[in-house]
Amino acid sequence: MALERTFSIIKPDATKRDLTGKIVAKFEEAGLRVVASKRIHLTKAQAGEFYAVHKERPFYDELCEFMASAPIVAQVLEGENAIAKNREVMGATNPADAAPGTIRAEFAESVGENSVHGSDAPETAAVEIAYFFSGLELVG
Ligand code: GDP
Numbered sequence: 001m002a003l004e005r006t007f008s009i010i011k012p013d014a015t016k017r018d019l020t021g022k023i024v025a026k027f028e029e030a031g032l033r034v035v036a037s038k039r040i041h042l043t044k045a046q047a048g049e050f051y052a053v054h055k056e057r058p059f060y061d062e063l064c065e066f067m068a069s070a071p072i073v074a075q076v077l078e079g080e081n082a083i084a085k086n087r088e089v090m091g092a093t094n095p096a097d098a099a100p101g102t103i104r105a106e107f108a109e110s111v112g113e114n115s116v117h118g119s120d121a122p123e124t125a126a127v128e129i130a131y132f133f134s135g136l137e138l139v140g
Contacts, residue, residue, distance in 0.1 A: 004082040005035065005138075007128035009117035012070035013109050015039070020073055023116065026103050027077055030089045036076040036129075036138045044068040050131060059112060066112060074132040078140070083125055086118040 010023050024034060042050070047067035054060050077086055091102025095114060098105035108114035119125035129138075 003078060003080060004122070004125075005076055005078045005129065006032075006082040006086045006125045007117075007119045007132070008075045008077050008086060010073035010075070011113070011115055011117060012066060012068075012072060013113035014107060014115040015073060016070045017107075019107055019115065023103055023107065024075075026089055027075075027086070030079075030085055032077040032079040032082055032086060032089070033140075034075050035078045035140050036133050037073060038075075038132070038137075039071050039073045041071045042068050050128070062112060076129055076133060076138055083119055083122065087120065090116045090118050 008027070010020055014020065014023060020039075027034065044064050044067075047064040048055075048060075051060065051063055051067070054063060057063075079085055089103060091098030091104035091108075093104070093114060094111040095104045095108035096111075098108070103116050104114050108116075119128050
């Protein structure tokens with residue numbers, strides 16, 4: 001299995017409740033190394049660009065408002081099979097469906113305010129990493 005990188009966001013509902021450390025611990029316990037990290041406060045326009053793929057969805061405006069409502073922690077995670085591994089550690093989008101022990105089962109508040117984002121494919125991971133980080137900021 002090849003070493004892979006994925007993009008992660010610890011979302012506003014989680015940063016507001018000081019869950020950053022607990023969430024990063026879940027990544028690290030799963031063998032995902034944090035190779036880049038920054039805490040930033042997105043504007044609604046920046047959140048909208050990041051989630052442009054969801055523009056036509058009924059919850060798009062609510063999602064952008066939420067993502068700009070408090071700081072986020074943007075990270076690049078590296079490990080074997082990192083994209084799938086991270087999605088496994090995150091759990092299902094709706095916390096009601098998330099497997100026990102996953103981040104969303106333990107911490108998410110609702111289907112919208114669900115504590116974490118993780119890339120769903122290598123192509124999206126590459127685009128999302130480049131949206132938030134320069135090559136100089138990926139430090140291994
Ligand atoms: P993910 O890949 O598991 O994050 O799920 P999606 O790509 O389907 O959705 C992206 C994000 O949009 C989710 O993580 C939620 O924050 C938000 N979202 C998805 N479905 C809903 C919904 O029905 N209502 C609201 N308010 N937000 C949603």
